[in-house]
Amino acid sequence: MNEESAPGTRRPGGRTARTRAAVRDAVLTGLSEHGYPGLTVEYVAEHSGVHKTTLYRRWGDIEGLVADALDLAGEDSWLPPDTGTLEGDLCALAQEVVQSFADREVGASGSAIIAAAFHSERAAGALRAYYAERFGRCEIIVERAAERGELPSTPEAAVDAGALVRAAAAPVFFRLFITREPVDTTLAVQSAAATVAAARAGAFTVGARKTPAP
Structure with missing residues (x-):
């Protein structure tokens, strides 16, 4: 299964990683401003700088964009607290x-x-x-x-x-x-x-x- 058909199943770096991050940020901003019902692929394209044809090809639709935004959010290096008790x-x-x-x-x-x-x-x-x-x-x-x-x-x-x-x-x-x-x-x-x-x-x-x- 390739990267385009299954966003988030691989962890590439470089330009692809920057694209995913830009798309994620646009998705989160759009959700904050308009909510899920008001979020559109056109909005994400405009605010991420990624052409909507690419968005459709790699993420499919708004559901795919939101799902991948969460997937990417879970790739950080956060660790739980360690206070001693x-x-x-x-x-x-x-x-x-x-x-x-x-x-x-x-x-x-x-x-x-x-x-x-x-x-x-x-x-x-x-x-x-x-x-x-x-x-x-x-x-x-x-x-x-x-x-x-x-x-x-x-x-x-x-x-x-x-x-x-x-x-x-x-x-x-x-x-x-x-x-x-x-x-x-x-x-x-x-x-x-x-x-x-x-x-x-x-x-x-x-x-x-x-x-x-x-």
């Missing part, structure tokens, strides 16, 4: 979410991408893959905590690392996109503390969760 790491992680959406430019494009996922199944799939990869990087937070003795590390009491790190960020996303409440450092601290307390109570222990009796 589980609660500190989770607090820093939640705080990063708070800060990213507090930033006008970053928050607008991030919100627009999430909104696009409600209009396009392909965009939704790309968004799921992006966050799965992001939270996958964060699982080392739980591994380090287990090595320090902050969490169980035996096979009989293994912790679901993915569920745990998601729980720390979930309250922030809930306020941002469901209740539309303000988010701040206090929320990040509360989210981390609640997640650690739940973890110590066994809420994220694999095999320990049971359906409550009626």
